[in-house]
Amino acid sequence: MATTLAMFTDTSLCIGCRACQVACKQWNELGAEAPEWTGTYQNHSHFTDETFRLVRFVEQPQPNGNLAWLLMSDVCKHCAQAGCLDACPTGAIYRTEFGTVNINQDVCNGCRYCVSSCPFGVVAFNEDTGTAKKCTFCNDRIHNGLGPACAKACPTDSIQFGARETLVTKAQKRVETLKAMGFKDAQLYGADSNGFLGGLNAFFLLLSKPSTYNLPENPRLPQRNVVVDSLLSIVSAVAVGVGAVFAFRDRGKGDGDA
Template sequence: MAGPNSFYGPLDPAPDAGYVDAPPRMGFFTDTSVCIGCKACEVACKEWNLVPDDGFNLLGTSYDNTGGLTANSWRHVAFIEQPAAGSGHGTDTPGAFAGMPTGPSASAHTAVVAAGTSQDTGTDPGVPAAPDALAAAATITAPGAQFLGMPGADLPGRTMDAPRSDFRWLMMSNVCKHCTHAGCLDVCPTGALFRTEFGTVVVQEDICNGCGYCIPACPYGVIDQRKDDGRAWKCTLCYDRIGDGLTPACAKACPTESIQYGELDELRSRAAHRLEKLHEQGVAEARLYGHDPNDGVGGDGAFFLLLDEPEVYGLPPDPVVTTRDLPDMWKRAGVAALAMAATIVVSFAGRRR
């Protein structure tokens, strides 16, 4: 019989951990194609979970002030600036950023405001919302009609005649993956890490002894220790909120719904539909990451839609649960021990003769 976190292919982790009549598995789907890098998720996570401040020392080369997931940054908004073809700063791939995701067309009222907004200052001179003005604006095509943060896109009313296309920002809100097969659970000696009835993985800070075994056991490098107390900390997927039927703080605060929370099976279906739409728009590089229950960690409880290779976002291309081979290793160690014991017995028996 499979143990509480054994590696025997796809499984539903909560029932496997012993929960009877467990609720549906909950998780995150993060659509990076609509992330605008506002960091509202970082702030909401810190405020709700009382996570200490972090990231005031700017890295100097990016708007990314936190740099990665740490014990004091359970959500990390990455900013990846990529030079475009012909910019003299990198790739020579023709049309490198062509066909990026498009968003909904601007409403008539938004088009009026955009048409009357200074491109130099971004100030709104005051546009009357008269019915005739709105009707006239219905014929205006919003420049670019792209999501904020996408290549060549800008705030409404500030898009220039020749949208900037020499670079693009890839933005991604990273978080603990709440793996189906979690190596951190396997190695924790105190039971501080546990699987919840929602299939998520939580650290109980009052039980953690600071041994740090879980840190190298995580294939994503998510878990970290605080320097002042040595204990391990990471995202709990707002276990206290979802238990009361509430949305996790980060997803609640996300203004573009880049972070979506819900039943994992429904999120996977939604993500597949979104990926199909992007491919229809010509965004061939769009891909899902962490959604496959047959991958090296049995699928993630928090998965992503990416617009480039996982390595670009600092994610391992083929993550594997670090404790996957432990059962076979113990078996081999047991066989070796028995063989050694048998050799010793035979050796002593031979001497007595």
């Protein structure tokens, strides 16, 4: 397997210019969508089948009554243990040799199970193609030695691209620097490959706790429920089965059979 690639989004450097969002749209030929009023500068409110990079504008009330922004360029996390990939019944969702997660548009049949299996609400259904869509990690670019379009376009290096190991080391140093500067809540999200979902191949440096950015604190693989729930279903099956056997074996006096 080739080196695991990653995107490191350092939210402390983001200026909210949305160059990443636009570059993503242009490179991946994603259509324009009607803007929506979200109450902040953020547009759109969620990932869609045409928006794979999304700059979040999180407003933080300040003691002086003003609002401060926490900016975060959000993207598919390319989880090491990916709910969408495990949910896909056709094999359309696959892991590339670089560790990224991609949807083969020629195989996807639009069952939409991946949409409900993403712990981050990333995967979206496209009505026109009838298939599921999400960030491809610019699969065409990385296979030609280029970084993803969003990382290339970012003017502040808030989005960095490279070998995962190198980026994680870099990110850890950056957290130390920020903490020394007084950003006491600076933390990495998804950098730990022993952490949740086996680590994220698109991981983040956050300036506040994950829930501030509307990220789950401890995202879990949906498929974790299959074994227990199946066993409980079997218990239910045995109970119903025993009841039915009892009913049909009963040699009482006709029991309403007249």
